[in-house]
Amino acid sequence: SMPSASSAVPRWTARRAPSSRRRVSSDRTPARALGSSSPTAAAGGPGPIRVTWTGGGSAEVPGTGGTLGAGAGADARVTLPGVADAHVKLEVKQGRVFVTALKGGGRVTLGDSSLFPGVAYAVKEGATIGLGEEGSEVTVEQVDGGAGTSGIDMMSKMMQMQFEATLKPEIKKALE
Numbered sequence: 052s053m054p055s056a057s058s059a060v061p062r063w064t065a066r067r068a069p070s071s072r073r074r075v076s077s078d079r080t081p082a083r084a085l086g087s088s089s090p091t092a093a094a095g096g097p098g099p100i101r102v103t104w105t106g107g108g109s110a111e112v113p114g115t116g117g118t119l120g121a122g123a124g125a126d127a128r129v130t131l132p133g134v135a136d137a138h139v140k141l142e143v144k145q146g147r148v149f150v151t152a153l154k155g156g157g158r159v160t161l162g163d164s165s166l167f168p169g170v171a172y173a174v175k176e177g178a179t180i181g182l183g184e185e186g187s188e189v190t191v192e193q194v195d196g197g198a199g200t201s202g203i204d205m206m207s208k209m210m211q212m213q214f215e216a217t218l219k220p221e222i223k224k225a226l227e
Contacts, residue, residue, distance in 0.1 A: 097143030098195035102127050105188050114143035133157060133183020148174045148191050157183055
């Protein structure tokens with residue numbers, strides 16, 4: 052029974068370390084840096100989104116949010132095979148275009164992936180969104196150019212680093 056008692060000693064010292072690390076991370080205030088960039092982004096409001104589809108048609112939807120579909124109530128009427136009356140919602144968030152498949156809209160793909168209804172997906176510049184039948188596709192772009200992807204990538208990197216800095220060593224090991 053003696054070896055098990057001595058093996059408990061390193062465990063106690065290892066357990067003390069995370070509490071001191073946690074205190075250090077709370078001294079930093081990364082929240083201020085993240086919050087400072089958002090007011091400027093929201094100030095002007097997002098510009099409109101230009102939608103171009105197979106066959107050369109195009110329309111614009113407001114950056115604040117608009118629907119694409121074949122129905123008269125859609126912000127942009129896309130009359131391609133298999134497109135529902137209200138198929139997808141487009142909107143600009145954090146300087147990027149997001150697409151949300153609407154319930155009952157039917158097939159929606161982004162690249163090779165099928166989209167789940169009700170979930171907002173970020174659309175890369177120049178990516179095609181498949182609607183309805185195979186070959187029915189739209190591309191979207193922000194008329195004012197938007198923030199591009201570099202700003203959002205930097206932001207996600209910062210958030211990732213901030214997240215990792217607050218992890219306990221046991222969790223960090225498990226994630227490696």
